[in-house]
Amino acid sequence: MKKVLIVDDAAFMRLAIKTILEKNGFEVVGEAKNGIECIKKYKETKPDIVTMDITMPEMSGTDALKIIKELDPSAKVVMVSAMGQDVMVKEAIMQGAKSFIVKPIKEDHIVQTLNKVLET
Amino acid sequence: MSSKNSNEPMLDIFIFETTQLIEQLEQSILTSEKSSCYTPAAINEIFRIMHTIKGSAAMMVFNNISTLAHSIEDLFFFLREKKPRHIDCSALSDLVLEGIDFIKVEMEKIKSGDNADGSASALINSIKDFLLTLKQGDTSTASLENTQKVDSKKYQYYISQDRSKTYAHRNAFKAVIHFEEGCEMENIRAYTVIHNLKEITDQVLYIPEDIIDDDDSIEVIRREGFQIYFKTDYSYENMHEFFMKIIFLKDLELIQSENDDEFREFSKIKQDVVDEYPIKAPKLQEQDKEIQSASAQQSIINVSVDKLDKLMDLVGEMVIAEAMVIQNPDLKGLELDSFHKAARQLSKITSEMQDMVMSIRMVSLSTTFHKMHRIVRDMCKKLNKEVRLEIIGEETEVDKTIMEHISDPLMHLVRNALDHGIELPEERLAKGKPQGGTITLEAKNAGSDVLIIVKDDGRGLNKEIILNKARENNLIHKDEADMTNKEIFNLIFLPGFSTKDRVSEFSGRGVGMDVVTKGVEAIGGSVLIDSNPNEGTTIMLKIPLTLTIIDGMNIRVGKSRYTIPTISIKESFKPKERDIIIDPDGNEMIMVRGQCYAILRLHKLYRIRNSIRNIPEGIIIMVEQDGEAICIFADELLGQQQVVVKALPEYIRRLKKIRGLAGCTLLGDGSISLILDSGGLINF
Numbered sequence: 001m002k003k004v005l006i007v008d009d010a011a012f013m014r015l016a017i018k019t020i021l022e023k024n025g026f027e028v029v030g031e032a033k034n035g036i037e038c039i040k041k042y043k044e045t046k047p048d049i050v051t052m053d054i055t056m057p058e059m060s061g062t063d064a065l066k067i068i069k070e071l072d073p074s075a076k077v078v079m080v081s082a083m084g085q086d087v088m089v090k091e092a093i094m095q096g097a098k099s100f101i102v103k104p105i106k107e108d109h110i111v112q113t114l115n116k117v118l119e120t
Numbered sequence: 121m122s123s124k125n126s127n128e129p130m131l132d133i134f135i136f137e138t139t140q141l142i143e144q145l146e147q148s149i150l151t152s153e154k155s156s157c158y159t160p161a162a163i164n165e166i167f168r169i170m171h172t173i174k175g176s177a178a179m180m181v182f183n184n185i186s187t188l189a190h191s192i193e194d195l196f197f198f199l200r201e202k203k204p205r206h207i208d209c210s211a212l213s214d215l216v217l218e219g220i221d222f223i224k225v226e227m228e229k230i231k232s233g234d235n236a237d238g239s240a241s242a243l244i245n246s247i248k249d250f251l252l253t254l255k256q257g258d259t260s261t262a263s264l265e266n267t268q269k270v271d272s273k274k275y276q277y278y279i280s281q282d283r284s285k286t287y288a289h290r291n292a293f294k295a296v297i298h299f300e301e302g303c304e305m306e307n308i309r310a311y312t313v314i315h316n317l318k319e320i321t322d323q324v325l326y327i328p329e330d331i332i333d334d335d336d337s338i339e340v341i342r343r344e345g346f347q348i349y350f351k352t353d354y355s356y357e358n359m360h361e362f363f364m365k366i367i368f369l370k371d372l373e374l375i376q377s378e379n380d381d382e383f384r385e386f387s388k389i390k391q392d393v394v395d396e397y398p399i400k401a402p403k404l405q406e407q408d409k410e411i412q413s414a415s416a417q418q419s420i421i422n423v424s425v426d427k428l429d430k431l432m433d434l435v436g437e438m439v440i441a442e443a444m445v446i447q448n449p450d451l452k453g454l455e456l457d458s459f460h461k462a463a464r465q466l467s468k469i470t471s472e473m474q475d476m477v478m479s480i481r482m483v484s485l486s487t488t489f490h491k492m493h494r495i496v497r498d499m500c501k502k503l504n505k506e507v508r509l510e511i512i513g514e515e516t517e518v519d520k521t522i523m524e525h526i527s528d529p530l531m532h533l534v535r536n537a538l539d540h541g542i543e544l545p546e547e548r549l550a551k552g553k554p555q556g557g558t559i560t561l562e563a564k565n566a567g568s569d570v571l572i573i574v575k576d577d578g579r580g581l582n583k584e585i586i587l588n589k590a591r592e593n594n595l596i597h598k599d600e601a602d603m604t605n606k607e608i609f610n611l612i613f614l615p616g617f618s619t620k621d622r623v624s625e626f627s628g629r630g631v632g633m634d635v636v637t638k639g640v641e642a643i644g645g646s647v648l649i650d651s652n653p654n655e656g657t658t659i660m661l662k663i664p665l666t667l668t669i670i671d672g673m674n675i676r677v678g679k680s681r682y683t684i685p686t687i688s689i690k691e692s693f694k695p696k697e698r699d700i701i702i703d704p705d706g707n708e709m710i711m712v713r714g715q716c717y718a719i720l721r722l723h724k725l726y727r728i729r730n731s732i733r734n735i736p737e738g739i740i741i742m743v744e745q746d747g748e749a750i751c752i753f754a755d756e757l758l759g760q761q762q763v764v765v766k767a768l769p770e771y772i773r774r775l776k777k778i779r780g781l782a783g784c785t786l787l788g789d790g791s792i793s794l795i796l797d798s799g800g801l802i803n804f
Contacts, residue, residue, distance in 0.1 A: 104178035
């Protein structure tokens, strides 16, 4: 089973993503509610893939992405973005995010995206 | 994800989180408004909260909430990015507060299982209008917009390319990509493709060119597909494989060109290529430090109040069960050294456990107190008054149940103070008072009670008007000349009393101040009032810290048992015949260290037979409350123990209000003991 780390400041979103992923055969190894926590959890859990919210307190998803990429250049990070955050998603892609999911999250979208990213 | 029934836990957490965020938001707005402007931090916070609510609500298909949140988010995004200088803060606060109210109402509907079907379109329009005026009004916007465009351009052409690669690639390709319908943000998806492609080659051209900044690009990509021309050393198979990895790929058309013509043709449309954009990686060590400090505050969980209530009940039962074991009549007369040792240990643990459970249930008053800011603000606007709300001791903690009971009375008191108490600015100036009034909300601990004080510096209560009104409503059962100020003021707490003739939106809605007394008395508290003309009114709520378990002294009168809360007992002693005084009216008193106290014979009060009548044979227990004391006469003391307070059964309370009783409890031997309310006995 592929290990996923879910990063989102909203507990609701974390639960939503977790529910979908567990239903589709992913193992959620950790959850983090901001960038700082995410880096800590990333080191601890060594996930295969990270779903990363962009807008978060303490440290944003894009900043956390940069650090994770420093720690582990092969890290697979998928951004979770709302409509209209184009510029930020683009920056994230530049920083090495593999892809992105658009909120509100659709089950087949997130599953397909994660599977594709994990294939590479 | 749209069906609500299958998502109960998600719905719960949605409601919980959104409610919390809304409260946080309200606070943030009120603080911002008070400091008369929105700090960048506050703007960012509001933006983030709205962003989260928007996302969550969209997931749960509460589209009205989601669209509203979105429009507020847009507004604050603009504020954050463009920092317009002239903002009408008050109008802005009004708009957002209105939005908050809308979401609150919808949340209530969701909580009670109804459809969240309210329409926020009018509000959304006014938010959009506001945003529009901001955009127009800010003259510097235009130039700022330009600089922003430039900024984003800098971002746009970053490519992480390997410059050592030569330009002489052999194979030229043309690819047309169609994405799946509904995959959203096709432009960014296209950008991702280009980004990945540039890892392979630097000779890439694409249509539409301006993927990010041009809003139409999404439409073009949807309609015509995303066209890419590129040259590389990789084979057709390699490239096909590359493109097949694209997520949400619906259709791929990949053609290898025999010659470069098409490519050259296309290159005439000039494209800026490659501008180094340095990746800024924050310094790692600093971040590590932050990580550690943040993870320390990571140990809070949310527990439903139901569970805590059950736990509290269980602990209560356990305290009774413990008493049943330790004070079991079967043990009488037995020598049980080690049993008593073990029993003491058990008592110690149960009492610790009880303290723990109580402390879990304690919540600080700050949320309730800060809600008042909103009330004060709204009312000031409507009534054209200037009032400052001062909050003292908001960190004071009370039991969760108590908090629920005092929230409404407090609101009522604050409304009343503002509506009836504080005068209009002109009137205040004429009286030589500062133009703006002050309402002070204070909480403090006093023994086993919490005192909550609502104080205003308004006109004070008018005794004449109160008396007139009370007379009209037949509420006076005493000679008016004999009435003390306190008694007159207390009239306002009677049901059916209202001095305001006109019904105002806020405080005079037919419900009088009696809701305050009712609410407070329901949790065993009391209301004290004091007022001076033109200096203001002070209303004090005295509320027990916790409800369910108290330390009590059991006493016996005849065959009945009573429990007096230990906290109110001052002393107990064997009275001497010579200390007893009888006044001309036949009232019994007792001298204690030169002071005279009234004696209250419990057997007389509750008509108990077969009890001791002769005072020196029984025992006197002096209880004190609010600085007044009384001597209770009983047969004997039975001992001190923790008792669980149970309310008197409904049918007894309905039948008649028995004075001096706070409730009842179960003793160790299974018998019932009535808990005496010392305050009630003193003011008998």
